[in-house]
Amino acid sequence: MTDRTLWRSTKRIFCKNKVTVAAFVFVAAIVVIAIFAPQIATHNPNRCNYRDMLSPPSQAHWFGTDELGRDIFSRVVYGARISLLVGILALVVGLLIGVTIGLLSGYYGGTIDIIGMRFIDLLLSFPGILLAILICAAFGSGLFPVILAIGMYSVPTFSRITRGSVLAIKGRGFVEAARALGASTPRILVRHVLVNILGPILVYATLRMGSAVLTTAYLSFLGVGVAPPTPEWGLMLNTARNFMRESPHVILFPGVAIFISVLAFNILGDGLRDLFDVKQQ
């Protein structure tokens, strides 16, 4: 199949699923909002205005203002930037660690496999987001601990998928041929094995993006994630909940932003998984 035909068939299958297309448009919109946040935001997201605190949505403040008089719309717009940045970097961390463990475990087998997989079992022994909370508690609040925590949270998924794919591929002819030609192990792993299994791993990475955005919000909501006054959606909800009785709008918009983003990433991830699932096609 030529590249052109492959692209056409991918486009055809992708466009057939309208929900996935809608999710793709949403994700693209979130990316655009994140990139052009300074142009889209109507106010400085951190500028307090004590004469205009907790005001409801109006023409001046589309989503109203929070307890310090900051413009909620601008904070939600900048929040997209933080969520995407943390999500992508956390996935990169998760991919780097998880794929390395999976590659080595699957390719070498034996003791390395046992050690690698027991480490993964250990990570899986922490229920839910507890490991992420623990990492944030150990390293303090800030962007780096959050990225590391969410990255580690994704490591088991990536390493298991990678290991499974490596096991399926390592006995194939082209890997044997590369070995017979005298290629070094790192070269075989990167140029021959990794390149051929990268597709499914990247699809799962998209599926994990929703979870990464959600976990970022969870950690900030609990007060162990990014530090104030960063305009992060979870952190906004954390501070806003004390004022929701008088001003319900303060919890509405950051929550909707998290929900829509996570939903869009999850639908897109599901759609991409179906697209690359040979059995379904």
Place this chain on the structure above:
Amino acid sequence: MYGYIVRRILTGILVAFGVVTLVFFLLHIAPGDPVSMLIPLETSGGVGTEIADQIRAKYGLDKPLLIQYVTYLERLVHLDFGRSINTRRPVASALIARYPATLQLTFCSLLVAILIALPVGIISAVYQNSLLDNVTRVMALMGVSLPSFWLGLLLMLLFSLKLGWLPASGHGGPLWTWEGLKHMVMPAVTLGTAVSGILMRLTRSSMLEVLREDYLNTARAKGLSERVVIYVHALKNALIPLITVLGLQFGGLLGGAIVIETIFAWPGVGRYAIQGITGKDFPVVQGSVLAISLGFIIINLVVDVIYSVIDPRITYD
């Protein structure tokens, strides 16, 4: 089978040891020891340093790491989790007092999740590709994507602050009392909804797989009604893989309980852990993280053993 159970218990003990070790080293190797986080030395000058040294000596934090680790293991064997730096009370007794509330919340949430997911998942599978199926699939995806803390806040806003029907926070006593039940509703629904989406999808796919089996055609050929075929023959077999997932979901619920307990001021271990983190109370963080993880390991162990008992197809090699 007994060999399998013994092996599974031994693995569980090994994993628990691994968790204990990881938690210890993660909290000790991380930059900035707990005492320097508690007392900002650069702002308090010499006095701060002196107090910090005293606290380090009191909690044994001035000794070499390996010595601290051995002491920590010795204490754990005697169920001694140390004392809270802030309240000076033993962490173990606080955990024992709080664990029932967390388990109560987790079990009730699981019940809510099953009550939502099972019927909806079955209907979705039986009427596959119908409008009903599509609606429930979208609902399941929304359930997975909905931030539970936001749902909790929305429910609190509506049912407590606006309508005044349910209490906004706290634990109302035993579950069989009216007050206890009223306090449980919102936390359990919030936490249960988050998991129901995953369970709904699993019930659907598990039922779809079973519905294609030949033995269902045999049951139909025998003249059994469709209701009996689905609810007795199909559901019984579809439930088996769900039990393992329920064990894993229980872990998710234990993790999720941390957030829900914080929102609804539920006096459980999760809230205690967050109080420990925000109060920089290192023994509390260590103790509560261990308590939650060890609870998860035990639950998974029990689920695995139950699974091996109810599914005779499992091989024990």
